[in-house]
Amino acid sequence: MVYDVLIIGAGCTGVMTARLLSAKNVKVAVVEASADVATGATAANSAIVHAGYDALPGTLKAKLNVRGNRLMKEIAAALDVELKEVGSHVVGFGDGDLVKLEELKARGEANGVPGLEIIGQDELRRMEPNISPEATHSLWAPSAAITCPYGITIAAAENAATNGVDFYFNFAVSDCSSAGGIHYVTNGTSTVAARYVLNCAGVSSAAVASILGENDFPVTITPRRGEYYILDKSVGSLANSTLFVCPSDRGKGILVSPTVHGNTIVGPNAYPIEDAADKSTTAAGLAEISAGARRIMPSIPLNAAITSFAGVRSTPNQYDFYIRPSEQIPGVIHAVGVESPGFASSPATAEYLVGLLEEAGLKLEDKPDYIPTRRKDGNHRQWNRLSDEEKNEKCRENPAYGKIVCRCETVTEGDLLDMLDSPIPAVTIDMMKRRLRAGMGRCQGGFCSPRVAALIAEKTGVTLDAVTKNGGGSWLVTKRTED
Amino acid sequence: MDMTTRKLIVIGGGPAGLSAAVAAVDAGLDPQDILVLERDSEPGGILNQCIHAGFGLHRFGEELTGPEYSGRYVAMARERNIPILCNAMVLSLTDDRRVTFVSPETGYTTISAEAVILAMGCRERTRGALSIPGSRPSGVYTAGCAQRYVNIEGYMPGHRVVILGSGDIGLIMARRMTLEGAKVLAVCEIMPYSGGLARNIEQCLNDFGIPLKLSHTVVNIHGKERVEGVTIAAVDEQNGRKPIPGTEEFIPCDTLLLSVGLIPENELTRGAGIGIDRMTNGASVNQYRETSAPGIYACGNVLHVHDLVDYVSEEADIAGRAAADRILERSAPVKSSVALKTGFGVRYTVPERIDLAEELVDVRIFFRVTDVYKKVQFVIESGNGDVLVKKAKSAAAPGEMESLTIPADKLKGVLESGAAEIKVYLKELGGQAK
Numbered sequence: 001m002v003y004d005v006l007i008i009g010a011g012c013t014g015v016m017t018a019r020l021l022s023a024k025n026v027k028v029a030v031v032e033a034s035a036d037v038a039t040g041a042t043a044a045n046s047a048i049v050h051a052g053y054d055a056l057p058g059t060l061k062a063k064l065n066v067r068g069n070r071l072m073k074e075i076a077a078a079l080d081v082e083l084k085e086v087g088s089h090v091v092g093f094g095d096g097d098l099v100k101l102e103e104l105k106a107r108g109e110a111n112g113v114p115g116l117e118i119i120g121q122d123e124l125r126r127m128e129p130n131i132s133p134e135a136t137h138s139l140w141a142p143s144a145a146i147t148c149p150y151g152i153t154i155a156a157a158e159n160a161a162t163n164g165v166d167f168y169f170n171f172a173v174s175d176c177s178s179a180g181g182i183h184y185v186t187n188g189t190s191t192v193a194a195r196y197v198l199n200c201a202g203v204s205s206a207a208v209a210s211i212l213g214e215n216d217f218p219v220t221i222t223p224r225r226g227e228y229y230i231l232d233k234s235v236g237s238l239a240n241s242t243l244f245v246c247p248s249d250r251g252k253g254i255l256v257s258p259t260v261h262g263n264t265i266v267g268p269n270a271y272p273i274e275d276a277a278d279k280s281t282t283a284a285g286l287a288e289i290s291a292g293a294r295r296i297m298p299s300i301p302l303n304a305a306i307t308s309f310a311g312v313r314s315t316p317n318q319y320d321f322y323i324r325p326s327e328q329i330p331g332v333i334h335a336v337g338v339e340s341p342g343f344a345s346s347p348a349t350a351e352y353l354v355g356l357l358e359e360a361g362l363k364l365e366d367k368p369d370y371i372p373t374r375r376k377d378g379n380h381r382q383w384n385r386l387s388d389e390e391k392n393e394k395c396r397e398n399p400a401y402g403k404i405v406c407r408c409e410t411v412t413e414g415d416l417l418d419m420l421d422s423p424i425p426a427v428t429i430d431m432m433k434r435r436l437r438a439g440m441g442r443c444q445g446g447f448c449s450p451r452v453a454a455l456i457a458e459k460t461g462v463t464l465d466a467v468t469k470n471g472g473g474s475w476l477v478t479k480r481t482e483d
Numbered sequence: 484m485d486m487t488t489r490k491l492i493v494i495g496g497g498p499a500g501l502s503a504a505v506a507a508v509d510a511g512l513d514p515q516d517i518l519v520l521e522r523d524s525e526p527g528g529i530l531n532q533c534i535h536a537g538f539g540l541h542r543f544g545e546e547l548t549g550p551e552y553s554g555r556y557v558a559m560a561r562e563r564n565i566p567i568l569c570n571a572m573v574l575s576l577t578d579d580r581r582v583t584f585v586s587p588e589t590g591y592t593t594i595s596a597e598a599v600i601l602a603m604g605c606r607e608r609t610r611g612a613l614s615i616p617g618s619r620p621s622g623v624y625t626a627g628c629a630q631r632y633v634n635i636e637g638y639m640p641g642h643r644v645v646i647l648g649s650g651d652i653g654l655i656m657a658r659r660m661t662l663e664g665a666k667v668l669a670v671c672e673i674m675p676y677s678g679g680l681a682r683n684i685e686q687c688l689n690d691f692g693i694p695l696k697l698s699h700t701v702v703n704i705h706g707k708e709r710v711e712g713v714t715i716a717a718v719d720e721q722n723g724r725k726p727i728p729g730t731e732e733f734i735p736c737d738t739l740l741l742s743v744g745l746i747p748e749n750e751l752t753r754g755a756g757i758g759i760d761r762m763t764n765g766a767s768v769n770q771y772r773e774t775s776a777p778g779i780y781a782c783g784n785v786l787h788v789h790d791l792v793d794y795v796s797e798e799a800d801i802a803g804r805a806a807a808d809r810i811l812e813r814s815a816p817v818k819s820s821v822a823l824k825t826g827f828g829v830r831y832t833v834p835e836r837i838d839l840a841e842e843l844v845d846v847r848i849f850f851r852v853t854d855v856y857k858k859v860q861f862v863i864e865s866g867n868g869d870v871l872v873k874k875a876k877s878a879a880a881p882g883e884m885e886s887l888t889i890p891a892d893k894l895k896g897v898l899e900s901g902a903a904e905i906k907v908y909l910k911e912l913g914g915q916a917k
Contacts, residue, residue, distance in 0.1 A: 229614075234753060277707060280618040283726075307611030309619065391591040399587030404522065404572035412585075429621075442750075444609040446625040450632055464638050469621035473708035476621055477638035480663060 002182055003029045003166075004362065006194035008173055008208055010037040012153045012343050013335050014200035016075075016350035019156040021357075022163035024364040029192050030157075030165060031185065033172035033204070035471025036431050037157040037424065038150035040202045042343060043434070044228070044279065044311025046268065047149055047259055048242050049073075050341040051088060051141035053108025053116060059320045062111040064345035064352060069143055071347035076147055078372055079155040080379035082260045088144035088242035089124065091296060092137040097246040101139045104247075108141065115142040130238050130297050144242055146260050149343045150434050154424070158374040161423035163367070168192065170471055173201075176212045183212075183331060196357055197332045203276045203314040205336040213329050219322045219336045221314045223276035226268025227285040228309055229293075232442050233262045235304045243296050254292025256300065261437065266293040266300070268311065279310045306442050314339055321345075323352060325360055333357065380418055382436060384410040405455070406448040408441020416452060420459045427460055429453060430470040453477075489518040490810045492582050492596040494573050494751065496521030497528020499783025500602035501556035501567075502796040506803030507600075508563045511811055518594070519560070520571040520584055526560070527553035528604055529627065530792065532634045535655055537682075541793035552792060573603075576751045578776040598778045598806040601752060601766065602799065605745040605784040607652070610704075613743060615647075617704030620711070626652040626742040633659055641738025645713050646670040647701045649677035649684070651790065651882075653742020658687035660740075667691075668734055671699040671715050673724055676855045678744070678882045680790055701739065702726045710737050745788045755779065762831035763787035769820070769838045770846045771805035772798060780806050787833050787849075790884055794849070798833075815840035821866075821897060826908025828852050828859070830881065837905065839898045843891040850886070850907055852879045858912035861887055866902035869893075879909070 005021055007014045010032035021028045034040075049072050055062035076083035092101050101118055108116045117140045124131060124138045161167060171187045176197075178184070183197045201208040206221040231238070237258060245253035259265050267289045286308055293300050316322065316337025326332040333356050335349060342349070358364055373379045383394055383401050394414070395402040401414035419426040419435050426432045429439065432452050439445030439452065453467045453476055468474045491507055493500045496519045508514050525531070530538065533549030540546055543555070560567060571586035576599065583593045607625040622641055624632075629640040630652065642665050646653045649672040657667045670688060675698050677684055688695050696715065703714040712735040716726035747765040758775035760767040765786040766774040772782050782802040783795040808814045817838040825832060832850040848863065855878075862873045871893040879885060889905075897905065 230611075234750065278618070280703075281614075281616045283614075283616045283702070286614055286616065305611060305614060306609070308614050388591060391585070395585065395587065395590035402585050402587035402590055403570050404585065407522065407572065410572075410574065442609075443606045444611050446607050446609060446628045450628060450636055454636060464636055470708075474621040475709060477632050477636070477640050478642070480633075480637060480639050 001027070001193070003027045003192065003194035005196045005198065005357065006031065006183065006185055006192055007198045007200055008185070009199070009201035009205070010157065010167065011040050011042040011200060011202045012038065012149060012346035013202070013338055013349050014198065015153050015157045015160065016346045017198060017200065017353045018160040018165045020350045020354050022160040022165045023367055023370045025367050026362065026364060028160070028165045029168060029194065031168045031171040031173060031187070031192060033170070035169050035428055036434065037167070038153035038434070039470070041311060041313045042153050043150045044309055045149060045313070045340070045343060046255055046257060047146055047265060048088070048257065048344070049083070049145040049147055050344040051108065051144040052111050052113045052341070052344070053104050053139070053141060054341065055111065056319070057107060057110035060323060061321050061341070061345070064321065064348040065341045066112050068341075068345035068348035069145070072147065072152070072344060073145065075156065075347055076152055079152065079159055079374055080381055081147060081152045081155045083145055083147035083152070084260055085143065085145045086241045086258060087140060087142040088244060089119070089128065089138035089140055090244045090246055091124070091131065091135045092246045093134050094136055098137050100246050101137055104139050113141060113143060116140070128240055128243065130299055131243065132296055132298055135296070146242065146258060148260050154435055155374055158423050159372070162371050162373070162375055167424060173208055173211055178213070178329065181331065195331060196360065196362055198353060199332065199334045199336065202338070203312055205314065205334065209334055209336060212326070212332055214326065215328065220317045221337060222272045223312050224270050224315045225273045225278065225310050225312050226270050227281050227289055228265055228267030228311070229286065229289060229302065229305045230259070230307050231264040231266065231301065232304045232306045235264065235301050238264050238297060238300060245292070245296060254289050254296070256293050256296050266302070272315070273312070276312055279312055281308050281310045307444060321349070323349065323356070325356060331360065333360065375423065382415050383412045405451050406436070406438035406441065408443050409437040411436045411438040411448070413455070416455055417459065420456065427456055428468050428470050429476065432456070487594070489594055490516035490597045491518070491600065491806055492594060493517065493519045493600045493602055494576070494582070495528065495602035495604060495783070495785070496526035496567050496569070497602065497604055497783065498530060498553055498556055498792050499604070499785070499795050499799040500600065501526060501553070501560045502799035503600045503602060503782055503803035503806070504565045505556065505559045505563060506800040507807040508565060510804045510807035512807040514563050514565045516810070517565050519565060519567040520573055520582070521567055521569045522572045524569055526557050526567050526569065532631050533655070534634050535659070538792050541791065542796050556796070573751060576755045578755045578757065578779070580778055597810050598780065600802050600806055601774070601779065601781040601785050602783050603748045603751065603785045605747045605788055607741070608744040608746055610741060615701055615704060618706055620704070620706035620709050622706065622710030622737055623704060623739045624741070626650070626656045626740045629740050630656055630659065633663060639663055639665060641665065643668060643736040644738040644740060645701070645715070645734055645736045646740045646742060648672060648741055648743035649679050649695060650742040650744060651679040651683050653740060654679045654683040654687040656740055656742070657693050658691060661691050661693065667693045668736055669694050669696050669715070671696045671701060673698065673700040673718055675720060676880060680882060700724075700726065702731065704739060710739055712736055713739055745784065747785045747788065749785060752781070752785070760831065760835055763833065767835040768833065769836050770801075770834045771838070772802040772834070773805060778809055787831065790882060794884060815842055819898060819901070821902060822904045823848065824904050824906045825850070826906045828854065828856065828909035828911070829907050832907050837894065839894060843894045843898070845888050845891050846894065847886050847888045848907060849884055851881055851884055852909060853881065855880045856909065856911060860910045860912065861885060861907070862910060863887055863889060863905060863907050865897050865900060866904040866906070867900050869896065869900070871897070871905065
């Protein structure tokens, strides 16, 4: 079969676009190199829906960020994903920073960011009691929000899959040929054919452009790694809003922010790396983000860290997002160099890409039987987010919802079974973790991961040694040596 | 099963919880007034996966495996018809003893009780808590998680193994993995001494020729999908145990097991606003193991991490009897409270306070030392300087729990003197205590 549209990359940009197209009368496929959606930059970032004061006025980045911020809130509501409009402060230390904050405010107003305000020390301390006494001002942006970037991307992917989008995982594009207006994209073993191809491959997007046949592609990408700490929920709410440090030449600096799950996130630093797949953390890097966090919040209890991780972002050689049709290959559209605020922008980037597809000649009509939720029968809210009455009801309906498998995050067996039954079945430990937070709490899966693995094995009809952490060679256990 | 009222709720059906419930019945409480809530699918706790022998020498005078030891308590509970509800996870607790839990059998339920015994046990410290740098492949397990894969699921977590931390579970797993055909390449311990029992070093490492690398830690984890190796390094004892540049050694392996400490699982306790001892990470208790919330008791590894389950059972008996006394209104009125303070060489004590009543009985004080010592004297003295009890010992280490009993007549003296605290410390032989 020939798809109307093939999207390369199941990060936030690709998936949000697939979701929009799934409401139209076109056949869409998404190919993804890894075993799940949202495993690249979408999975490992600061989890902020930026307000949009940072980007230079008049750029695509500015326009898409501000609109994306608004659309993200609508999508979260439609797909029942947690999103909190906590606002953000850019924190200044002294009068030198105040000048920069005024500049940022003017920029944000030009971009159309609502409600920006410069706040003095007393008000800042009232809003953020744990902030450093040396903080003197902040730029307050009430429209900034926190959410779970991979959570909302997974939700959008399920919504898209429910409406007929096909997802191909473990599909690393290795070659492409075109004939008669059809592109044949292959990973070496399978081939997907489509009339239009969207390159949404994130950190690999420049490489994918050349695989698709671009010569002298103007954009190059440097992978840049940022390291983070996650602090345990037990330390409580340290920050009420996202706290950025006033930007310097080294980027936006290290932030301290609540997460939508009740933890505190600290990070990132930013270092260019050679290998885009290198998500390792370093002792020096973790020390650096610790020091950065203490600058904003001297009392921050970093000994309550439950995990650290690194995310790899793409840094292009140009300021703005490069989102435009190929000049060399008709039917190919690139979304390359979509660095921060790429996640906040993604719902608007998706609209923009759909617009480019229409300009390129794709006819789109609304699908009459479009399902606006994650599943045919609704959004399937996780048990621990239900009200007490609903929890009880659910247990009565199916006792599996009364059986807690992940203790730290209160994930029930019923939730796990539901995810195995999803339009994108969760068949690895990490897929379960990203969807339900099983294994993401303070014991980091010590108790539940053998149980989750056993359930996946049982329900997918394989033995335990065939279950992986995240696909490929990430095996968990091997058969015991027979004696 | 009727779920509306219970006089005593025991949270946790491991050796601590079961032992406490049994003790409460033996002290006169009607078993039907008790409910034991166990989150796993069967009672027994973590001992169910500890299939090695070495349990019960103090309690039963014989060497039992983990399942045998817990099995005895399950049998004792069953003989007494104590109701145990499995697959029951407690979600919240209040300081006025309202317990909310969920189970497939009962759904989402809240019960109020006259007494609650906390016996939730502990969990293992993880890679995240240590912030070990490196990549995040599969093949990094806590020792207990690996133990479950081997002993319960019947699979091997890997073939070539490095173990970080020489806690008892790590030592036991070094032997277990070796017996199952894996090659344990090294056990690294950041401290200059092992945190495990001396007998485990001998029987689990030395007997199998597994090297124990003291003052070493893992400084990097390699591998994209699965662990491909770890880098270990010596640490500088004089400089905050930081890795010493130039001592790094790459060990190719497919598995890293972590045995880097146990943390009492006190989320429910904290949620109820109960006071926690910063040193034990468990509730602060009196000699009856009653926490700062009246009628809520704690025992076993949720109170402080034990090295022998025998002491868990002993502690649970105390809590179980005290809970029964409270329910049956037999508790003596408290005349005064004295705080137990740690002095030189003592990391913590349990209990942290003694409540003195008219009738006094001997009180056994459990404690751990801060470092490895040779030839010491343990001293417990009253705030006014009276020595209550002392004991000489040829060696002491943080891995082995110590105890001393304060006789009732000495406590009577403390009561009469009006002293506000009792101090526990050690003297190095020939040295001067601070």
